[in-house]
Amino acid sequence: MSINGKVALITGAGQGIGRAIALRLANDGADIAIVDLNEEKMGAVADEVRAAGRKATTFKADVSKRNEVYAAVDHAEKELGGFDIIVNNAGIATIQSIAEVTPEEVEKIFKVNIEGVLWGIQAAGAKFKEREQKGKIINAASIAGHESMPLLGVYSATKFAVRALTQAAAKEFASDGITVNAYCPGIVGTDMWVEIDRRMAEITGAKIGENYDRYVGDIALGRAQTPEDVASFVSYLAGPDSDYMTGQAPLIDGGLVYR
Numbered sequence: 688m689s690i691n692g693k694v695a696l697i698t699g700a701g702q703g704i705g706r707a708i709a710l711r712l713a714n715d716g717a718d719i720a721i722v723d724l725n726e727e728k729m730g731a732v733a734d735e736v737r738a739a740g741r742k743a744t745t746f747k748a749d750v751s752k753r754n755e756v757y758a759a760v761d762h763a764e765k766e767l768g769g770f771d772i773i774v775n776n777a778g779i780a781t782i783q784s785i786a787e788v789t790p791e792e793v794e795k796i797f798k799v800n801i802e803g804v805l806w807g808i809q810a811a812g813a814k815f816k817e818r819e820q821k822g823k824i825i826n827a828a829s830i831a832g833h834e835s836m837p838l839l840g841v842y843s844a845t846k847f848a849v850r851a852l853t854q855a856a857a858k859e860f861a862s863d864g865i866t867v868n869a870y871c872p873g874i875v876g877t878d879m880w881v882e883i884d885r886r887m888a889e890i891t892g893a894k895i896g897e898n899y900d901r902y903v904g905d906i907a908l909g910r911a912q913t914p915e916d917v918a919s920f921v922s923y924l925a926g927p928d929s930d931y932m933t934g935q936a937p938l939i940d941g942g943l944v945y946r
């Protein structure tokens with residue numbers, strides 16, 4: 688158990704990729720702080736973490752609000768007795784063309800996907816320094832952070848931004864023993880893709896499922912990605928085997944985007 692007894696906070700952990708990361712890190716031996724907007728879903732994940740034999744706590748926070756992210760980090764430390772790993776996973780998608788996207792849509796997604804990650808990096812970095820310890824900061828990017836996708840242009844911009852924040856924070860925090868990396872999944876079968884496919888169908892006139900199937904059809908390994916495929920890579924980023932890695936945003940997509 689490579690992270691036995693460590694404390695990990697995961698945002699957007701009520702479902703999807705965040706839930707899988709919470710359960711994987713619990714199985715790796717960490718105690719887990721679950722942060723999300725949805726209290727009922729957080730409670731269910733906390734029960735699953737406890738069933739895996741680890742401590743769990745939940746905290747309702749909107750990651751776009753800096754004070755709430757700082758409060759979540761303080762809560763995790765107080766309830767679980769330490770603070771070692773943050774996974775800034777929470778994110779939303781805007782499915783709209785560059786020609787049609789509105790200022791309101793841009794503001795909303797920038798606040799959650801960019802500021803949400805920035806405040807998580809900042810709050811965790813401050814906590815590690817206050818505690819005079821090393822730490823791991825792990826951010827959700829995407830294949831869309833390496834190659835922008837049609838109808839996901841603004842979403843893609845947020846994921847390019849996550850890579851930029853990851854690189855700068857890695858350089859700024861390295862001397863404190865804090866590493867900062869990102870993970871870049873491909874097409875993961877979560878509620879996010881249900882909504883992306885529904886909106887793509889609405890905009891393009893395609894059938895429901897058609898766009899999803901087309902993207903999955905291009906994956907070299909021949910299947911959609913599962914949240915657990917992502918969680919196993921985050922497990923590596925959270926553990927000591929990745930201690931000599933910082934500022935990176937590797938693709939974990941079954942062979943879809945090549946960089």
Ligand SMILES: NC(=O)C1=CN([C@@H]2O[C@H](COP(=O)(O)OP(=O)(O)OC[C@H]3O[C@@H](n4cnc5c(N)ncnc54)[C@H](O)[C@@H]3O)[C@@H](O)[C@H]2O)C=CC1
Pocket residue numbers: 698699700701702703704705722723724725748749750751776777778779799803827828829830871872873874875876877878879880
């Ligand atoms: N599903 C996919 O194919 C891919 C997803 N990603 C990224 O992975 C991350 C997780 O995605 P999924 O699990 O698929 O999404 P999801 O939509 O299934 O789950 C997202 C979770 O984040 C929470 N959340 C949303 N806004 C929040 C906010 N402001 N504050 C706190 N929590 C908030 C939601 O309540 C939900 O529990 C996102 O950052 C996403 O952009 C990256 C590449 C591919």
Ligand SMILES: CC(=O)C(C)=O
Pocket residue numbers: 780828829830831872873874875879883
């Ligand atoms: C949602 C997302 O990031 C992709 C690449 O599908």
